[in-house]
Amino acid sequence: xxxxxxxxxxxxxxxxxxxxxxxxxxxxxxxxxxxxxxxxxxxxxxxxxxxxxxxxxxxxxxxxxxxxxxxxxxxxxxxxxxxxxxxxxxxxxxxxxxxxxxxxxxxxxxxxxxxxxxxxxxxxxxxxxxxxxxxxxxxxxxxxxxxxxxxxxxxxxxxxxxxxxxxxxxxxxxxxxxxxxxxxxxxxxxxxxxxxxxxxxxxxxxxxxxxxxxxxxxxxxxxxxxxxxxxxxxxxxxxxxxxxxxxxxxxxxxxxxxxxxxxxxxxxxxxxxxx
Amino acid sequence: xxxxxxxxxxxxxxxxxxxxxxxxxxxxxxxxxxxxxxxxxxxxxxxxxxxxxxxxxxxxxxxxxxxxxxxxxxxxxxxxxxxxxxxxxxxxxxxxxxxxxxxxxxxxxxxxxxxxxxxxxxxxxxxxxxxxxxxxxxxxxxxxxxxxxxxxxxxxxxxxxxxxxxxxxxxxxxxxxxxxxxxxxxxxxxxxxxxxxxxxxxxxxxxxxxxxxxxxxxxxxxxxxxxxxxxxxxxxxxxxxxxxxxxxxxxxxxxxxxxxxxxxxxxxxxxxxxxxxxxxxxxxxxxxxxxxxxxxxxxxxxxxxxxxxxxxxxxxxxxxxx
Numbered sequence: 001x002x003x004x005x006x007x008x009x010x011x012x013x014x015x016x017x018x019x020x021x022x023x024x025x026x027x028x029x030x031x032x033x034x035x036x037x038x039x040x041x042x043x044x045x046x047x048x049x050x051x052x053x054x055x056x057x058x059x060x061x062x063x064x065x066x067x068x069x070x071x072x073x074x075x076x077x078x079x080x081x082x083x084x085x086x087x088x089x090x091x092x093x094x095x096x097x098x099x100x101x102x103x104x105x106x107x108x109x110x111x112x113x114x115x116x117x118x119x120x121x122x123x124x125x126x127x128x129x130x131x132x133x134x135x136x137x138x139x140x141x142x143x144x145x146x147x148x149x150x151x152x153x154x155x156x157x158x159x160x161x162x163x164x165x166x167x168x169x170x171x172x173x174x175x176x177x178x179x180x181x182x183x184x185x186x187x188x189x190x191x192x193x194x195x196x197x198x199x200x201x202x203x204x205x206x207x208x209x210x211x212x213x214x215x216x217x218x219x220x221x222x223x224x225x226x227x228x229x230x231x232x233x234x235x236x237x238x239x240x241x242x243x244x245x246x247x248x249x250x251x252x253x254x255x256x257x258x259x260x261x262x263x264x265x266x267x268x269x270x271x272x273x274x275x
Numbered sequence: 276x277x278x279x280x281x282x283x284x285x286x287x288x289x290x291x292x293x294x295x296x297x298x299x300x301x302x303x304x305x306x307x308x309x310x311x312x313x314x315x316x317x318x319x320x321x322x323x324x325x326x327x328x329x330x331x332x333x334x335x336x337x338x339x340x341x342x343x344x345x346x347x348x349x350x351x352x353x354x355x356x357x358x359x360x361x362x363x364x365x366x367x368x369x370x371x372x373x374x375x376x377x378x379x380x381x382x383x384x385x386x387x388x389x390x391x392x393x394x395x396x397x398x399x400x401x402x403x404x405x406x407x408x409x410x411x412x413x414x415x416x417x418x419x420x421x422x423x424x425x426x427x428x429x430x431x432x433x434x435x436x437x438x439x440x441x442x443x444x445x446x447x448x449x450x451x452x453x454x455x456x457x458x459x460x461x462x463x464x465x466x467x468x469x470x471x472x473x474x475x476x477x478x479x480x481x482x483x484x485x486x487x488x489x490x491x492x493x494x495x496x497x498x499x500x501x502x503x504x505x506x507x508x509x510x511x512x513x514x515x516x517x518x519x520x521x522x523x524x525x526x527x528x529x530x531x532x533x534x535x536x537x538x539x540x541x542x543x544x545x546x547x548x549x550x551x552x553x554x555x556x557x558x559x560x561x562x563x564x565x566x567x568x569x570x571x572x573x574x575x576x577x578x579x580x581x582x583x584x585x586x587x588x589x590x591x592x593x594x595x596x597x
Contacts, residue, residue: 024412097390098384126392126406128392129383129390132379136381136384141454142457145373145377163373163519164374165373165520167465169462170460171460172458206513241419243416244402244415246407248412249410255558255571258573261577261585261586262585268557268573272572274555
């Protein structure tokens with residue numbers, strides 16, 4: 001089975017947001033793989049391996065649209081265990097979800113994967129669009145916001161536990177299809193492929209994506225990384241969405257600590273008029 | 276000149292509260308685009324709920340079919356895209372619920388439209404302001420495709436009031452339905468008599484510090500006393516203490532109630548992103564350094580074990596005195 005994982009690099013979400021000239025100041029930013037995309041890589045690796053024997057059952061291809069530096073994030077995914085990478089030249093400012101989905105649709109046509117797994121959103125733009133747009137362009141089924149994923153034994157379909165407003169919805173889609181993942185997908189037993197023993201646990205507690213081993217990091221340097229241009233895919237790269245300005249939200253006025261519960265309730269009644 | 280196609284979710288014979296927020300945006304967009312609001316209801320019971328929707332929009336379109344019983348992006352998106360064309364829509368909008376977030380980008384792809392997600396404000400016909408970076412900044416963007424697809428953040432748009440005159444309701448054909456090999460196997464949901472988390476006036480939320488699910492009962496007692504919805508931090512839902520659909524935060528639900536109680540919640544950035552729009556925030560935490568105190572209007576440094584029974588007693592006293 002072949003799985004395509006589109007990834008995006010984002011400024012480290014742990015660092016404080018700074019503005020310069022009405023936009024996010026990215027000079028000297030530290031770039032990381034978008035959290036949800038890193039979890040998508042982990043999901044894809046779990047789907048294509050027998051965790052008990054270490055045997056690979058297929059190929060995981062990672063792709064990004066970004067500048068030369070974005071190759072580092074592809075190498076991170078290769079070090080985790082992905083097999084091959086494609087970097088398509090592009091600058092964030094010149095892209096939007098519509099263009100990215102159009103390019104990815106062409107990558108899918110060229111690569112013919114059985115499954116696309118990607119993060120549900122990028123933690124910089126928080127748009128939550130590309131996976132659904134890609135599925136729509138391809139005419140493929142989609143299963144978004146996956147907390148659990150189970151690949152059928154015949155690899156013809158995948159069943160996804162989706163976190164929706166009403167609870168958890170279990171949706172089965174025929175493959176090929178698009179799955180976008182939520183945070184809980186990296187819990188120890190969230191991903192099943194009917195090859196890895198059903199009682200296998202990936203770590204403990206909240207689980208998480210695997211770390212790259214030293215061996216993995218060394219191996220990643222030798223793995224193939226293709227370099228493409230958006231024009232190679234015959235896509236019009238004109239973004240229809242343009243950022244006009246960015247502002248920081250007003251800080252909440254500093255609150256007060258109160259001594260005890262009766263004082264709290266009195267203030268909620270008299271001052272905040274909230275009760 | 277263009278109309279606004281507003282995809283509206285409903286429950287039984289009436290529109291969901293989330294749909295009323297979408298209609299508020301749709302009216303703003305209609306004014307800016309010089310068109311009219313067309314409310315679209317798809318699925319089992321659409322015709323019945325359509326009558327209720329007519330109080331809010333001049334035109335209501337309903338689509339019912341045996342194969343549209345449960346929402347699927349694969350079957351709903353082509354219908355929305357087709358009706359956008361038939362009704363001359365320049366804006367297609369929905370609330371950013373789990374359905375709206377799943378559906379509208381697929382609709383955008385079918386229309387080759389640009390999209391603005393989870394907007395907090397409309398600035399001009401095709402200009403919108405939306406939170407980015409987990410709510411740590413907000414971006415104003417312009418979308419330049421002939422049709423613009425928008426999802427709106429429920430907590431930023433008040434619920435629409437009924438319009439003066441009732442609109443017309445028409446049933447539209449479903450057309451060819453193709454689920455593309457997708458199906459819903461089952462839904463696991465928690466039945467509750469409490470208000471919906473995203474539209475509740477008061478929310479009582481607990482965090483990892485509650486220790487286990489049983490301990491949440493004291494929070495539920497407070498919630499029921501105040502007619503509040505229950506919420507939780509990701510740490511608490513991930514630990515399996517409470518259902519996942521209670522999660523408030525960047526990856527859970529975004530809430531902005533009048534009053535938010537954060538009990539034994541430290542205040543991770545991703546939780547704050549989901550609740551810092553609340554009007555009044557109360558934090559109860561035994562750690563005086565917890566980040567939650569930086570956004571709380573009122574904080575009490577104490578344990579939940581000590582605070583909760585006292586809080587419930589004091590609020591009962593206030594209620595009794597009225």
